[in-house]
Amino acid sequence: MSGHRLTADLAWHTGSAEGSARFTLSDGITALVGRSGSGKTTLARVLAGLHPATRGNISLDGSMLYDGQTGVSLAAGKRGIGLVPQGSSLFPHLTVAANIDFARAPRPAWRDDLIDRLGLAGLMDRRPHQLSGGEGRRVAIARALMANPRLLILDEPTTGLDPARRRNMLEAVGYVASLTKTPVLLISHEREDIQTTATHALLMEDQHLVAAGAVPDVIARMDATP
Template sequence: MTLSVSLTHRFGALTLDVAFEAGPGVTALFGRSGAGKTTVVNAVAGLLRPDRAQISLDGTVFNDATTCLPPHKRRVGYVFQDARLFPHLSVAQNLDYAARFGARPQGRARVIEMLGIGALLERRPATLSGGERQRVALGRALLADPLLLLMDEPLAALDGPRKAEILPYLDRLKSDAGVPILYVSHAVDEVARLADHMVLLADGRVARAGPLFDVMADPAAVPLLGVREAGAVLRARVMHHGDDGLSTLAVGTGTLQLLGVHAPVGAEVRLRVLAQDVLLSREEPRGLSAQNILPVRITAIRSGDGPGAMIAMDAGGDTLLARVTARAVTSLGLEVGQHVHAIIKATSVSQIAISGGTTSAPAPAP
């Protein structure tokens, strides 16, 4: 199932002019505040009528020159930044209210189990934590039996612990919900963990779009993501959990020893590695406290406006990024095609950056 979006809309000083497609899985709509993300999802939901639009979902036209399908006929679930639950109803009643609008009976018990909200059914929204409210809001949206799920900054109002609480449920939702998800965020860590595809908005235009692994690892996208947030996402498989808290993960060009990996042995995970946490060496280093040393090949060098440079490297099929100074590029004699060693500290990959849990594919060769 594919969502096709092409729209133009003027609001304030900004003219939004975007076109993209969102297929199965999670498509992240990413950009700074004011880039037009919420306007796009409101147009898809039917809450806003753009100046010009061609919006359709697998042949069902939502908007064109003569059509503007009303929201209740689009079969689109919408999860807002604030949960917007009915305060006078219990959790169970909120869920049952949504189920009345489903096009076909939906597995209520399955949704409740998937989101871990069985113990909350008799409670009112005012007694729930922020993370619990968002899980109930997700359940309400799913029980309306949507063909498409829109999520507009669903974690933005949550603090760090609450965000960490709900992210595993979003991981599971992505695998089990069975509907395409358009996920709006300006938080790179969320997008890196959850998305399959990424659409970067800047000044009302699509600046970059494509598979998440490609967009995140594109040195040209760094100004849009932010220099401190720039980094690549690697595919990995859990090989072993040590008694000292370190886990061994196989990646395309070797193995990594990391902390905070809770996925079972054999699980596929993704790792977000910040470019500023990667060191480079021309020779294989010895005598370092850092144990993660990967052989890589430089594929691109992009200099910024300041004293820094972004180095893209092939790491056995995935791309790794390193942020170094322009002086380091010169002193090391770095150039495209060169084989070097990337050094990553075990403590530099945060737990929130590690996601996954499937066990179907073979491990990448060390």
């Protein structure tokens, strides 16, 4: 990859185990893959500032987010990273429209196009408790994109969606990511999502990032691991 937007060389602890990762991210969509429990979500939370790193550094667009040597450690809200977890985490007292527009004024020109592409136009007056799990994730992704993040991390965004909805969601994310030049880190176990959406991939095994490269090469490495 060229034109690196994020560089990371860091370690963390989960219980008694240490995790580690050293990689770069560029524009476009990068898949983060690995078996269940391999550390994908923990790595995402460390990058976003929601789980503490123990050493190393994280730099995004030339700004240091974390540096274990100097003591720099920006709070999650100051990192410019939008993390959409497996649970949508929407504001329960706000409508879909208010959730989407919460962090962005004035509205960008692509706002209505994004809503249409995510299939949310008919849901704008609903509250989160009136949404299905898939609808809630789509609203959370729209809200994250509207906040104009410097990096967007999506943790299993298509779980429980039918193939058409999965395809529409990822196409919408790719469209806005390309339009706004926002790099995306996509955590997914769906082979079709990864192979049709991402251009590069990272592989986690036993809490450590062990491979990075083209999607077919990384998937082949994952399949070859016992």
